[in-house]
Amino acid sequence: MRVVLEAKHITKKFTDPVEMKVLTDVSFQIKRGEFVSVVGKSGCGKSTLLYVLSTMDTDYEGEVWIDGESMVKKSERELAQVRNAKIGFVFQFHYLLNEFSVLHNVMLPGLKLKSYSDEEVEQRAYARLQQLHIEHLANKRANQLSGGEKQRVAIARALINDPIIVMGDEPTGNLDNKNTETVFGIFQQLAEQYQQTLLIVTHDQSFAAKTHRVIAMADGRVI
Amino acid sequence: MKLPLNIEIAKSLLLARWKQTLVAAIGVTFSITMFITLLSFMTGLNDLLDGLILNRTAHVRIYNELKPTETQPIEKATGFAGFHHFVRSIKATNARLDILNSSAIIKSLKADPRVLGVSPKVSAQVFFNAGNVDITGTVNGIDVDAEVRLYSFADYMVAGDYSDLKNIPNTIVLGKPLAAKLMVQLGDRVTVVTQQGEQFQLKVVGLYQSGLQDFDKTQSFASLITVQKILSKPSSYLTDIAVKVKNLPEAPALATEFRKVYNTDAVDIQTANAQFETGTFIRTLIAYAVGITLLIVAGFGIYNILNMMIYEKMDSIAILKATGFSGPDVRLIFLFIALSIGLFGGVTGLMFGFLLSAVIDQVPFVTEALPTVKTYPINYNPWFYFIGITFSLFTTYFAGLFPALKASSIDPVVIIRGK
Secondary structure, three states, rough: OOEEEEEEEEEEEEOOOOOOEEEEEEEEEEOOEEEEEEEEEOOHHHHHHHHHHOOOOOOOEEEEEOEEEEEOOHHHHHHHHHHHHEEEEEEOOOOOOOOOEEHHHHHHHHHHHHOOHHHHHHHHHHHHHOOOOOHHHHHOOOHHHHHHHHHHHHHHHOOOOOOOOOEEEEEOOOHHHHHHHHHHHHHHHHHHHHHOEEEEEEHHHHHHHHHOOOEEEEEEEOO | OOOOHHHHHHHHHHHHOOHHHHHHHHHHHHHHHHHHHHHHHHHHHHHHHHHHOOOOOOOOOEOOOOOOOOOOHHHHHHOOOOOOOOOOOOOOOOOOOOOHHHHHHHHHHHOOOOOEEEEEEEEEEEEEEEEOEEEEEEEEOOOOOHHHHHOOOHEEEEEEEHHHHHHHHOOOEEEEHHHHHHHHOOOOOOEEEOOOOEEEEEEEEEEEOOOOHHHHHHHHEHHHHHHHHHOOOOOOOOOOEEEEEEOOOHHHHHHHHHHHHHHHHHEEHHOHHHHHHHHHHHHHHHHHHHHHHHHHHHHHHHHHHHHHHHHHHHHHHHHHHOOOOHHHHHHHHHHHHHHHHHHHHHHHHHHHHHHHHHHHHEEEEEOOOOOOOOOOOOOOOOOHHHHHHOOOOOOOOHHHHHHHHOOOOOOOHHHHHHH
């Protein structure tokens, strides 16, 4: 199996207000098609690790390899390109743009990537909404949706560019049990049916237990 | 029409808060309107005031001044060369006031490509006889057609017809206050007494008002021939040649040249009226300073609104960055927002500025001093419109640049983790 994401000896320190190591020598690999969860107590550095891996945080020691490429020494523009083409994000909060319709929100990363024409991007976005059974919301504004619906739209947005990995930071953190079930169901379906690689940070043990592999963290180390 | 993605996002952000956008745009509109109106009005007034001088003053005036000879006879005596000469109480001799070889000078001036027009003059000091009183004054003998063409003579005639001056012999145009003092009206006759004591009867065919009261109290105009006749001089007798040049800044250089070539005195308008140029410059400076201040204030308004918009849109900026929009993309989006406010506000400002100055142009402005002016003067110079739109784009660009740079440097991790 091909390695999609690799962390090599990642160490990160916060220097403000006092110097503190949040990540100490973290190394692991994620192979294609794996459904991985990262668990640990609040403050153990699991979210920090995710943002390092996501290329948004560039202030660390060690190396991040995505799809066989080192992310070290890439310019801001190149990193944005990598995020656009290869990574899909689902956050705890949905972060949809209220100025746009649901469909347009899903389309935005696709329009930015420009590997398809605008019409094709629209069709693909609609297909993603159908896949998540929310195609009836396509023309609504983002602020007219319920919490669970918004999170599903956010997942559709994460998938629009066929990312090689989808990263989630507590994607069910703001949802009730029923919606948590639904979102987990979607992730599972993505992993089983479409062999989508997933890396989800969560503190929900029952959620983690159902994933293929659990990376447990404590005090900035993988245990 | 298909717009680039960044611009489409900017458009959506703009329209989502259209009231805020409108307020910012109105700020720009207002300042551009005031800028255009102020400059048009101020320079309109300036041109009017300049016109008072420029329309009636020769760019270069060629004349003979009564003065002592520069080269005294002793300096020509070879026996005293190299000595220091003490000559006391030098006086001017009764030299001729007229310009030597005037017709040849006029001919050569008319052929000069730098010269727009030439107008010869004879001026005579006279007494106007009104009953027992003699009023001193000047009769200017003029080439009527040249004066009308070069110095808008007809504009300053408040009664009568200027063509009578050249068509009817022994006629005169009096300054309006002078006519009032002499108690004469159109068609009446005035008695003119020369310094030599000769009397002439001249018919009043017009009244003249320049706007300068003191000038009008003593001045009158007649044709060249009439004045030459009063002075009993031949038709080659000319005391002044007024030259209008094509390029005003060239006047001082030309004056120097004419002085040398024609061996007469010549004075240029810049030297003769130094104070008027300073006044014009200061007034224009004030107008520009006020206008640009208005624009800068509008710029701060845009800066504030964009800054607020960025605080509101932190989340959106963070997610745009997380999903692959780079810092430069975000900067472009916010710069586009700023520039479209500048362009929209600026263009509307130009239109309102034009309308407002057109309204001012219709407001009656009647003054004794300026007979030709009926409404407030406005200068519709396209240059102001060009400066206005350029500066509005320039100001909004800079007002948008700093918020845009701030937006582009937002760290999405900080925003997303802060939730």
